[in-house]
């Protein structure tokens with residue numbers, strides 16, 4: 416199930432009946448404020464309270480109550496430890512031992528001062544305790560997501576996304592036969608951001624549609640180039656697999672977008688595989704979408720098979736071509752008997768349903784050997800190749816379907 420921003424808010428902030436939108440916005444702004452600005456505000460708040468309490472008649476007057484503001488702010492922005500430190504500082508500043516108070520004989524009793532300082536600490540801790548689970552953490556999470564959402568938006572505009580391709584290997588043919596397209600984000604400030612860190616947020620915000628459009632467009636463009644190159648060298652063209660999100664199933668124009676990308680680049684539809692997770696198949700709208708996609712002639716794969724609901728009814732309801740067995744199962748093939756039994760059962764099921772199997776995340780020769788014994792059709796993983804830039808693929812493609820040792824030059828030209 417996709418958790419939307421709305422769900423997040425109704426689960427978190429919704430429980431804490433903030434009362435009105437203004438208070439909620441103020442809380443969100445305070446949680447989202449930068450660290451240095453927050454620290455500056457706390458320091459100047461403490462200073463302002465000190466000046467105010469001196470100016471309005473010393474520690475005994477009402478003015479020290481203003482100290483609750485920086486304490487509450489510290490509790491909201493940073494949590495209990497910061498609230499404790501700020502409360503202690505406030506307690507000291509609101510103390511009785513100032514020369515001005517002593518001069519006019521207005522200094523507080525020590526006990527009065529200590530109880531006020533204690534109260535500062537208590538209020539700070541109680542508010543941090545109340546705010547943290549219901550407001551601060553959900554808000555901080557929301558603010559983090561809002562920042563990433565903003566960064567994704569500008570990354571799309573600035574062209575910071577690119578695609579890498581991981582070869583897929585056929586055990587029977589003993590060579591690579593295609594690639595999976597995987598998105599990469601080159602954030603100038605944070606370096607390469609892995610998809611696991613932004614795909615979820617892109618799904619919640621709907622930005623995933625733009626990401627999917629970009630990946631489809633770029634993968635079809637590259638695959639069509641490789642197709643032409645392969646045809647000119649009379650070798651097998653590689654197919655390209657593109658990951659779609661469950662949210663893409665909600666798009667009424669999905670099949671049109673795919674059809675247009677295929678047409679624009681003149682890519683043969685059977686060279687394109689669309690990878691969907693089981694949660695995508697669970698979407699209500701997926702029946703119609705899958706029917707329309709199939710009509711285009713593209714292949715469909717269930718990604719990460721064995722991790723989701725693994726409801727076999729999907730296999731009955733939707734015509735798919737490929738099952739991609741998840742890395743978490745493959746990782747234990749060489750050490751765990753029951754993983755092997757489960758993998759064998761999946762291969763048996765795939766054979767019965769006339770589907771191909773791809774084992775994801777093959778990292779060792781042992782795993783490959785077991786994969787061979789289990790009759791996986793295709794395998795993919797670091798044991799063969801890591802994901803790599805599109806420029807490296809022509810070399811690999813031509814080398815894998817040509818006599819050993821012949822490697823294409825950087826433009827895809829073969830020697831001789």
Ligand code: C2E
Nearest residue numbers: 597598609610611630658659660776777778795796797798
């Ligand atoms: P996935 O579709 O199951 O892709 C396979 C992931 O496993 C990739 O991670 C790949 O780099 C990694 N992998 C492949 N072989 C090995 C191996 O031998 N060992 C290990 N440890 N890892 C291996 P990546 O690129 O970080 O992608 C993670 C997930 O993010 C993908 O899982 C997919 O669900 C999602 N994703 C990636 N690109 C896209 C995209 O363009 N669109 C969408 N919607 N999701 C994407």
Ligand code: MG
Nearest residue numbers: 595658690718
């Ligand atoms: Mg995939």
Ligand code: MG
Nearest residue numbers: 718719739775
């Ligand atoms: Mg997968």
